[in-house]
Amino acid sequence: MPELPEVETTRRILEPYLLGRTLVRLEHADPARYRRTELAEGRSVLGTRRRGKYILIELEGGLEAVVHLGMTGGFRFAPHPHTRLTVHLGDAVIYYVDPRRFGKWWVVEAGDYGGIELLRRMGPEPLSEEFELEAFRQALARTPRRVKEVLLGQEAVAGVGNIYADESLWMSRIHPERPARSLRPEEVERLYQAIRGVMGRAVSAGGSTLSDASYRQPDGKPGYFQLEHNAYDRAGLPCNTPGCTGRIAKTVVGGRGTHFCPECQRP
Numbered sequence: 589m590p591e592l593p594e595v596e597t598t599r600r601i602l603e604p605y606l607l608g609r610t611l612v613r614l615e616h617a618d619p620a621r622y623r624r625t626e627l628a629e630g631r632s633v634l635g636t637r638r639r640g641k642y643i644l645i646e647l648e649g650g651l652e653a654v655v656h657l658g659m660t661g662g663f664r665f666a667p668h669p670h671t672r673l674t675v676h677l678g679d680a681v682i683y684y685v686d687p688r689r690f691g692k693w694w695v696v697e698a699g700d701y702g703g704i705e706l707l708r709r710m711g712p713e714p715l716s717e718e719f720e721l722e723a724f725r726q727a728l729a730r731t732p733r734r735v736k737e738v739l740l741g742q743e744a745v746a747g748v749g750n751i752y753a754d755e756s757l758w759m760s761r762i763h764p765e766r767p768a769r770s771l772r773p774e775e776v777e778r779l780y781q782a783i784r785g786v787m788g789r790a791v792s793a794g795g796s797t798l799s800d801a802s803y804r805q806p807d808g809k810p811g812y813f814q815l816e817h818n819a820y821d822r823a824g825l826p827c828n829t830p831g832c833t834g835r836i837a838k839t840v841v842g843g844r845g846t847h848f849c850p851e852c853q854r855p
């Protein structure tokens with residue numbers, strides 16, 4: 589699933605193609621999944637933003653198009669067999685592709701996310717100043733849930749999904765099944781710094797393209813952060829921590845495949 593780095597990479601590449609252009613037509617055949625898109629037609633794009641895993645396209649007239657990439661969604665500049673929505677810009681065309689069809693679009697009054705539950709209660713952006721250590725510590729301290737599940741929940745911090753939760757927990761040497769409220773202050777600080785570091789480096793690398801290759805940048809290029817993964821998708825391989833003799837193990841936490849080092853990340 590595209591997480592913060594993949595969504596941010598996509599947004600950054602799309603923005604110059606959208607800015608100042610008019611969304612002449614949003615062509616699709618699934619009004620239940622791509623909602624009220626006709627309201628966006630004929631309006632020009634004033635800007636783009638990202639919140640967590642959502643791309644927000646700011647339109648003239650006080651409207652906003654909210655795009656979620658789901659499990660396999662993305663944009664392409666070239667025609668693609670799994671195109672679900674075609675963005676006609678007058679002098680250009682952009683294709684929204686989504687083989688597994690979990691992605692969604694909404695057109696809403698700017699900032700009115702009442703119908704988008706996850707976006708309404710989204711936590712702070714990890715690469716912004718709004719992500720504060722003390723608030724993060726409090727968010728972890730008030731829940732008995734396992735730390736990985738808390739990270740996936742989006743309320744303690746935005747945009748962290750399965751890959752970057754595993755990478756951040758490995759980096760901070762915290763077992764993914766630890767109850768969040770059991771983390772000591774120095775562990776919370778390590779996790780906080782790990783999330784910021786991993787997310788920053790992953791955005792710089794254009795995100796992660798896994799062996800299923802479902803995520804691509806709009807120009808078709810892969811991301812490169814998978815080359816720096818230390819835990820995710822490395823089950824059975826030696827741990828990269830200097831001096832550690834462990835091998836990365838795989839388990840299931842909150843229904844998601846979870847990778848960790850049993851030596852450096854003790855229960």
Ligand SMILES: [Zn+2]
Nearest residue numbers: 827832849852
């Ligand atoms: Zn290790």
